[in-house]
Amino acid sequence: MRLLEDGQRIGDTYEVERFLGEGAFAEVYRVHHHILGRQAIKVFKRAGTAEETKAMLGEAILLTQIGHPNIVRVFDANTVSTAHGTRGYFTMEYVAGGNLQSFWASHRNRFVPIDDSVRILHQISEGLGVAHSARPAVIHRDLTPQNVLVGYDHDGLRARISDFGLAKRVNPMTMLASTKGTLAFKAPESLLNKRGDSRAGDVWAIGAIAYLLLTDTLPYEDRGPMSYFGTQRRVPPRPPHEFNADVDDELDRMVLRALDPDPATRTRDAGALAGELADWLAGWDRQRAKQAVNPTLQTSKSVLGAPSPANETEADRLAEQAKSLARQATSLPEAADLMEEAFNKSPELRTEYEQRLRLWRKGVLA
Numbered sequence: 001m002r003l004l005e006d007g008q009r010i011g012d013t014y015e016v017e018r019f020l021g022e023g024a025f026a027e028v029y030r031v032h033h034h035i036l037g038r039q040a041i042k043v044f045k046r047a048g049t050a051e052e053t054k055a056m057l058g059e060a061i062l063l064t065q066i067g068h069p070n071i072v073r074v075f076d077a078n079t080v081s082t083a084h085g086t087r088g089y090f091t092m093e094y095v096a097g098g099n100l101q102s103f104w105a106s107h108r109n110r111f112v113p114i115d116d117s118v119r120i121l122h123q124i125s126e127g128l129g130v131a132h133s134a135r136p137a138v139i140h141r142d143l144t145p146q147n148v149l150v151g152y153d154h155d156g157l158r159a160r161i162s163d164f165g166l167a168k169r170v171n172p173m174t175m176l177a178s179t180k181g182t183l184a185f186k187a188p189e190s191l192l193n194k195r196g197d198s199r200a201g202d203v204w205a206i207g208a209i210a211y212l213l214l215t216d217t218l219p220y221e222d223r224g225p226m227s228y229f230g231t232q233r234r235v236p237p238r239p240p241h242e243f244n245a246d247v248d249d250e251l252d253r254m255v256l257r258a259l260d261p262d263p264a265t266r267t268r269d270a271g272a273l274a275g276e277l278a279d280w281l282a283g284w285d286r287q288r289a290k291q292a293v294n295p296t297l298q299t300s301k302s303v304l305g306a307p308s309p310a311n312e313t314e315a316d317r318l319a320e321q322a323k324s325l326a327r328q329a330t331s332l333p334e335a336a337d338l339m340e341e342a343f344n345k346s347p348e349l350r351t352e353y354e355q356r357l358r359l360w361r362k363g364v365l366a
Contacts, residue, residue, distance in 0.1 A: 003027050003043050003082040010080050014041065014091070025165060030094055037333065039075060040094040043087050053079060053088040059164045060090035062138065070127030072149060072162040095160065096337035098344060104145060104213060105307040106344040109299055114246045115284070116157060117213040119174040122277035123159040124148060125206055129271030136172040140164060141197050142181035142302035143205035145212065145304070151340055152354075162316045170198065170351050171251075184218065184304075185209070188233035189263050200263035203273055207258030214251075215243035216299040234261045250280055315346035319353065326360055336360040 004027070008016040014031040021028050021038065031041045042094075044056050060077040077090040081090040097103060100120065104112060111117075111199045124143075131138040140147075140161065147163040166180045177197045179190045187204035190196045219237035220348045240255055241247040247255075254276050260266040267273045319342045325335035343350040359366040 001044070001083060003084060003087060004029055004041075004080075005083075010089075011078075012039075013076075014039075016041075023163070023165075027252040031091065033075075033091075036075070038094045039091045041089050041091045042088045043082070044079065045087070047085045047087065053086075056169065057090060058090050059167070062164055062167055063092075066131050066134075066138065066270045068127045068130045069158070070123040070160055071130070071164075072160045076319070091163070093160070095149040095151040096340040098149070098340075099146050099162075100148040100150050100159065100209070100311055101145035101304060102344045103150040105301045105304075106347055106350065108301065108307075108310060108347045110347065111216065111244055111246070111299055112213050114214070114244075114251075115208070115281075118251070118281055118284075119157060120135065120148075120159045120279055121206065121210050121213070122274055122281060124161060124209070125221070125270045125274035125277055127161045127270075128202060128206070129269065129274045131167070132202070132269040132271055134169070136169045137175065137199055138167055138169055139177060139197055139199055139202050140167050140205075141177065141179075141202070142166045142185075143202055143209070144182050144185045145209060146210070152336065152361050154358070156358055168197075170363060175199070181205075187263065188261050191233070198263065200266045202270060203258050203267050204263075206273060207255055207267075210255045210258065211240060212303070214240040214255065216301060217243065217303050228313055236261065252350075254280065310347070311345045315342045315349055318342035318345070319349055326356075326365065329363065329365060331361060 002019060004016045006016055006018055010016070010031070012034070014033055017030045017032055019027070019029055025040045025046065026044045029041050029043070031039055033039050046056065049054065060074045063071060063074045074094045075091045078089070079086050099305050128140060128143070129279050131140065142163065143161070147161065149160045149162050151158060168177045170177045175198055177184070177196055178195050179193065179197045183191070185205045185208050187201040190201045208219055211217070220233045236256060237259060239252045241252050254273070258267050258273060267276070318338050322335040322338035322342065325331040325338065336357055339353055339360070356366050
């Protein structure tokens with residue numbers, strides 16, 4: 001039984017619209033703020049004393065302290081009465097496009113366009129770079145495609161890192177912290193040392209995400225359970241260009257350095273990686289890259305599990321509803337939200353309507 005019900009009121013401020021998903025520690029819903037519009041609310045599953053609830057809300061406090069366009073914004077934190085008792089919650093910005101895993105999978109049998117991939121990686125690195133530059137540094141410890149939200153704003157695609165529930169400040173003496181997070185995106189040294197998480201470990205996670213976006217596979221061979229404990233990760237992966245001809249030598253170098261099995265020679269932190277990616281974007285020859293695209297190349301999006309099948313009928317329904325709403329300037333935000341949902345169900349719609357969606361986010365009828 002879920003903690004909240006559709007239509008439930010939370011004080012005089014929020015109305016629950018629908019359930020979005022859940023993790024081990026919390027459920028997430030879309031809610032409507034009576035003045036500010038749509039937001040997301042994260043409700044913790046565990047009950048506790050007032051002091052314990054405050055500790056669980058430490059994620060919200062940390063997020064407000066970091067503050068960056070590529071880290072999800074938090075608006076409010078409090079407690080709510082549920083069918084299972086009082087629970088802590090915080091509200092944050094709602095991203096209709098969902099997470100990076102959904103964005104990646106929505107491209108079906110094609111690679112994510114290389115410029116989109118690198119811009120997303122640059123934004124992730126910039127946001128996390130702010131946390132890494134804190135004194136002492138804050139490390140995420142659980143950076144995965146599911147914990148990155150991707151949507152469109154007036155400037156185009158914008159990634160936001162979310163779920164800082166396992167984030168921690170490193171020991172200022174050792175610059176390390178206890179190992180936590182999702183095994184598939186943990187660096188080899190983190191899997192071999194229970195206090196082996198660091199800024200370099202977060203960089204390895206960004207490298208693994210980069211490898212996934214560029215190659216549609218993970219940067220190690222899964223030869224059974226032992227691969228999860230670092231056996232395969234102590235060997236450098238194949239260069240991404242061997243999978244994707246659009247990847248040049250410089251991008252190869254950056255990704256492989258982020259995935260260096262030795263944390264001492266890996267890119268030192270997310271801020272440094274952001275700088276490298278910014279330089280690559282600034283010098284990228286877009287015309288050459290467009291000519292290199294091979295749209296007939298077939299790829300698989302099954303490495304993180306079987307993706308949801310394309311639903312063209314539902315995608316078309318959402319797109320038509322979005323276009324109808326977009327006839328009125330006051331409905332453009334809702335139209336854009338619906339079109340982002342449609343994109344994840346049909347890759348063709350993203351190609352056809354992306355430019356129109358970007359205009360809607362700017363408040364332009366199109």
